[in-house]
Amino acid sequence: xxxxxxxxxxxSSQVERLVxxxxxxxxxxxxxxxxxxxxxxxxxxxxxVDDGLAVTLDHLGxxxxxxxxxxxxxxxxxxxxxxxxxxxxxxxAEVSVKLSALGQLFDEQLAYDNARAICAAAxxxxxxxxxxxxxxxxxxxxLEVLEKLRKDFPSTGAVLQAYxxxxxxxxxxxxxxxxxxxxCKGAYKEPESVAYQSAREVDKSYVRCMNILMSGDGYxxxxxxxxxxxxxxxxxARWFDRGPERFEFQMLYGIRPEEQKRxxxxxxxxxxxxxxxxxxxxxxxxxxxERPANLVFFxxxxxxxx
Ligand SMILES: Cc1cc2nc3c(=O)[nH]c(=O)nc-3n(C[C@H](O)[C@H](O)[C@H](O)COP(=O)(O)OP(=O)(O)OC[C@H]3O[C@@H](n4cnc5c(N)ncnc54)[C@H](O)[C@@H]3O)c2cc1C
Numbered sequence: 001x002x003x004x005x006x007x008x009x010x011x012s013s014q015v016e017r018l019v020x021x022x023x024x025x026x027x028x029x030x031x032x033x034x035x036x037x038x039x040x041x042x043x044x045x046x047x048x049v050d051d052g053l054a055v056t057l058d059h060l061g062x063x064x065x066x067x068x069x070x071x072x073x074x075x076x077x078x079x080x081x082x083x084x085x086x087x088x089x090x091x092x093a094e095v096s097v098k099l100s101a102l103g104q105l106f107d108e109q110l111a112y113d114n115a116r117a118i119c120a121a122a123x124x125x126x127x128x129x130x131x132x133x134x135x136x137x138x139x140x141x142x143l144e145v146l147e148k149l150r151k152d153f154p155s156t157g158a159v160l161q162a163y164x165x166x167x168x169x170x171x172x173x174x175x176x177x178x179x180x181x182x183x184c185k186g187a188y189k190e191p192e193s194v195a196y197q198s199a200r201e202v203d204k205s206y207v208r209c210m211n212i213l214m215s216g217d218g219y220x221x222x223x224x225x226x227x228x229x230x231x232x233x234x235x236x237a238r239w240f241d242r243g244p245e246r247f248e249f250q251m252l253y254g255i256r257p258e259e260q261k262r263x264x265x266x267x268x269x270x271x272x273x274x275x276x277x278x279x280x281x282x283x284x285x286x287x288x289x290e291r292p293a294n295l296v297f298f299x300x301x302x303x304x305x306x
Contacts, residue, residue, distance in 0.1 A: 175216025
């Protein structure tokens with residue numbers, strides 16, 4: 001219920017104005033977002049890489065409605081990749097891209113062209129791109145763009161969401177050699193017709209999907225903070241004899257950093273998803289919806305600033 005309310009608010013421009021102008025917001029954002037500028041993203045990346053983590057960088061923004069905004073997002077990624085390459089941070093750092101930020105909602109060809117330019121820049125910098133997955137109305141389009149991109153840039157990765165009923169089948173499709181798949185539970189509000197609704201059903205689906213990916217020939221990226229899913233991931237790595245070069249764990253910036261370090265210390269590859277930029281509203285609301293404790297943190301900041 002609370003999750004649904006917060007996810008509905010994540011698409012309300014009125015609530016966005018309220019949250020964005022509230023005095024306490026900055027502290028909360030700082031916990032989950034590396035900063036507004038490209039330099040902030042680089043600084044956070046350097047710190048994480050020095051601690052033994054790999055990184056994927058996300059320039060915040062989604063649901064872009066003008067070609068100019070989509071092009072500006074593309075250009076920010078081109079700049080970022082050049083700076084990452086120049087700083088010697090590739091291939092430890094790759095980038096994550098939302099097609100809706102590149103124009104997918106109004107011009108799929110434009111989104112593809114923009115994504116292609118980012119893949120080419122990533123390739124030139126010695127790294128790669130993973131396409132984030134957004135709400136279920138975009139899944140087919142995103143997978144079609146992925147297929148086209150992979151013709152020239154075979155290491156381009158996809159995200160699959162375990163809460164969608166279709167995902168087991170998508171995992172089978174994408175578990176072939178060279179295929180990089182980030183498996184997450186899914187962060188959007190989806191109807192029962194397309195998505196499992198209970199946490200138990202989503203977890204069971206996550207394990208089934210993990211089994212397909214870990215027993216397949218691709219490169220699984222297990223994106224979760226859930227201790228049970230992580231323990232099962234460790235078990236499957238032993239079972240399918242996957243060393244740290246053949247799969248990885250992924251978590252979000254600011255979430256369970258001690259667990260990220262623990263996994264690195266145990267010899268696993270761990271990649272932190274680092275968002276930066278000033279369009280943090282949708283991202284922050286999804287993090288609050290996921291975990292009531294984050295909401296408590298948010299409210300505590302409100303009280304302490306009054
Ligand atoms: C790298 C990465 C990329 C992602 N990309 C996408 C994407 O492209 N599309 C998409 O829809 N979603 C994406 N997500 C979000 C994802 O779908 C989930 O919404 C999010 O990860 C929460 O699910 P969970 O597996 O962590 O576990 P949850 O079911 O949220 O939590 C399970 C348990 O994990 C632990 N836990 C969770 N959060 C915390 C916390 N903040 N602090 C301490 N313990 C915690 C708790 O023990 C909790 O009970 C991504 C997530 C990651 C990590």
